[in-house]
Amino acid sequence: MNEEVGRNSDKIRHSDEDYHDITIDWSNESFDYRKQLFHQLSAFTGIPVEHQEYVSVNNALLRIGGLLNTEWKDKTHMVGYAWQYDTKERAMNTFHDGDCFLFRTKLFGDDAGFGCRYELWHQSLVNETECNRHYCHYLGRRSFTEKLSELMKSDKLQKIFNESVLQFSRQPEILKRVRLNLNINHLTYPLCTAVASEWPNLLRFNANYLRYRG
DSSP states (O other), rough: OTTTTTTTEEEETTTTOOOOOEEEETOOSSSSSHHHHHHHHHHHHOOOOGGGGEEEOGGGGGGGEEEOTTTTOOHHHTTTTTTSSSOOOHHHOOOOOOEEEEEEEEEEEETEEEEEEEEEEEGGGGGGGOOOSSSTTTTTTTHHHHHHHHHHHHHHHHHHHHHHHHHHTTOOHHHHHHHHHHHHHGSSOOOHHHHHHHTTOOOOOOOOOOTOOO
16 A cells, blocks of 8 residues: 555456556545546446446455445445454555556345356466466456447347346246356356466356257
8 A cells, every 4th residue: 555645546456458547545534445446447447337236356465355345336245244353454454555457347136136156367377378267368358258248239139138136036946947047157157278277176167058058
């Protein structure tokens, strides 16, 4: 953290782009650090703020932290979140001034709703030329984020999935069927071969399409 001005100036990028500046003013209480971060990520991705649930930050030396979006659309889902672990002090220890991160957008459709989560991987954890167990260059592309942004901006998809969650909450197999019928299951939790090869007994590729769709 920049102690003199109370700001963090970090950089993020998709795997196929140059770095983009992200700044957090820790002293701004009227528009706090969470809102600052998620509004900047919204501008960066084109995804509305209310559809962004969480960002995980994977830093050098494997310091792992994250922030929940206080403007996430489902306030009832946030009630059970352990807010004592999402503090300003923890966030300040997660982001260090001048850090550079590789960025990835992840789509989810489960009992938390239909939205996205972000991953930030410190450049020291990423192989610059190929995928590794931390970061997939294919899934980290701008075009992948744009595809997910289009889906989340669809009022029709949001309505169908939100109604399904109300009816089938905590029934993952039924919600998976909803994702298959909407043809989005293959975009939720896609698995990189570099990651799967690290844990072959734990991770496997699933059937992500209905048989008649191919």
